[in-house]
Amino acid sequence: MRLRWTLALAFIALSVLQIAVVVPLALRNLSALLSGQQEARVDQxxxxxxxxxxxxxxxxxxxxxxxxxxxxxxxVARDAARVPAPAHVTTAATALMTPRGLDVLALLDEQGRTLSSGHLPARLGEPDDPLFAVTKRPARTVTATRVELSGADGLVSAPALVTARPIDYGERRVWAVGGVLLSEARAKDLSRLTGARVEIVSDGVAHASAGSAAPPTLTRTLPVGDVATLRLIFSQADLVATRSEVLRAFLGFAGVGLLLSVILGFLVSRRITRPVEALTDAALKISSGTPGVTVDAQDASGELKGLIDTFNRMTGDLKDATNKLVASERVAAWQEVARRLAHEIKNPLTPIRMSLETLLAAHSMTASRASSPRAPARCWRRSTGSNASSTSSASSPGCRTLSSPRTISPR
Amino acid sequence: MTKTSCFPLPSGPSGEGQGEGLTRRPLTLILLPLLATSAFAGSRAHPGGTLQVALVSPSATVDPLTADAPVDALRLLLTHQLLCRVVELSRPSPTTLRLTTPPSIDPKLITDALQRVSTSTTAARGLAVPIASWSIKGRAVELQLKGPSPDLERMLCHPAFAIPVGAFKAKADRLEAFDEQPSGRPHLDAVVLQAADARTAERLFAQRRVQLVLGAATSDEVVQLFATAVVLGPGLAALRPALESTIDRGDLARFFVPGPAGPLPGLLPPSLAPQFPAPPVAKPTPLNPPRELSLLFDEEAAHEKSIAQRLQVKLQPLGYRLALKPTPRGQLRNRRPAEGEVFLQSVALPPTPTGALLLWLELAGQHARIPAVLQQLSAAPDLDARARELALQLAPELPLIPLVTRGLGVVAAKEVQHLTRDALGLPRLDDVFFATE
Structure with a gap:
């Protein structure tokens, strides 16, 4: 793989690695922050x-x-005490209850029998134990209790907040037990106030509910005495949406960063590899026999510039060395030519010389024979040691030694 | 033209018989002019004028077949007329009843009414069972009867047979006197009706903006022929002892039904039969698991809602969970309860024991038994006495439990004179006139 692509891929890998490490970490921190804010809001x-x-x-x-x-x-207490009670007593509690904003009102006698009921007029004359139990609580205490109502599917038990007040009429005591139902209306109020889905759960059944909460949700409960639980379901859809939005933004930025890093990586790798490629090309040219190739060091910097400079110097030196080599080779060739020429010249001279030497020897021998008989023998031995196949004639003592042939320069 | 009076009006809850009424006639004939003279001495008739009336009723329109609340029946009878009061009744033969109409009335109106009742799916259909066929002969309509049916004349005094020729004609928001009314033009020029709730009506009366309040809660001793009963669906016979043992009809009438109202322990109201207290019934063992039932009642009838809630409270401890289902009146009156259903049905009873019995039989879904009952009644020397006996005998067998009867409470200003009541216990506004100042 080319260096340029290797470098570009390295850049991309580096960017991806950075994103892979940074984005989840940042998201986790952001998510924790947002969740914390949501929790704080819900607490509030x-x-x-x-x-x-x-x-x-x-x-x-x-x-x-x-x-x-x-x-x-x-x-009403007076009328209820009459026997028989007048008919209007049936609806008396309703008339007393409605303008005071109460949902529940029962007038009970001392035995807990209903004298008039605003929330369930049909209970007239019947005992109402849950409400009568409220009269036993400390005065002015608001108590959570279950109240029976006429529902579409029969009598239903609904949670309510009630309190009791005694009314003494002569010797007779009448209890007024009244309050408000934890009904759809209350659930709606709370839902409007909190923006959550509100469920009033009694006996494991959602007795009243209001609002909506898109999933995912966060649920908080609040006990209402021992008869009901207020369940508030807060939607975390906003949180998720924010988180998704941030994630999208992060990914967008990461994508842009990745793209930029690819482009930048490509450009930088190109910038880095261009001198290297020029060096490679130059080296190839040199290897193919083009002497004196130089690389332009204008785009390079730092170590690459030094490398190119060194390369250029090296190619210069190489060119010089080549020139010198060529010259020395030419000299050597001439020398060879000279040697061969000298040899060729030398070959006809040897007989001549030997002849001369023979002549000389003969001359000398002639002369020494005249004076000393050993001189021609000495001359013959010397010539045997100095050259090749001169066996034909032995120097005679007293022969003259010939000097070595001289080197002939081609120039 | 002579008008046949259907029957002597019962004057009290004891239910005076026909014979007793006849024995007092001479005395009445002597006393009546004397009383009338003294009455007119104090207040002289002042013809004309517009009567402002407050009607305590949520109903907007009234259908003869479903006019089973006193106020609705009264409103109906302002613009309609009871058949028995319009026509001359005669019997050419025991099985033929001739209804001769006055010249101003088209006999077709009568056949339309007969057709309406005989083809309806309401309880009123029971009243038309004795009629086999009818035909128009000149100004008369002849009814061919399945048997002698000696009481049919009185049964025609039911609002279901009313024909649209009342004392008043609706014109815009007023009811103006109808000059061509067969029994003569009413004294009043017009009646203006205002629908109101009880409190508003009371306030309007106190402010003298109305001279008459109809449907007010009063404790008047009036004829009460508007009954309310529980009709049981199939397979609910076990509910009867539960209901009989736990329901106090006196309490129901006193506290949950606006007066005038009274308990109805049997099939016949006090004006038609002497009343006997219901025998005590032992409380059944509570059902376990509880049984779910639907209790359907008229969504416009406040008293039915109160009764339904009372039944809900009373029956729940015995293991019956009643789901209350307010239902449009027309829908409720035209169907029978299905399995697991209980209806609260109000009916306007005809002012005759025989008619009341037939109507109850029809309401109980015993249409097929009516001819046999009619046969028994025809054979009896005293029709009403036999009808009362049969009512007592049949009451436990029918899948219905009568609860209360109602009449129409009326509050009238002093100047409103001659406010009489008809056979149904409803005030007759066509007889009313204003006293001179």
Missing amino acids: LMVTVDAEAERLQGDVRRSMDELALSQGLED
């Missing part, structure tokens, strides 16, 4: 719900205090 809303419950209890207390002091209740 639960405090609001608590405050609303307190306000509701306060309203019940005030309404019942006002009712206990009203002339209307005294009249």
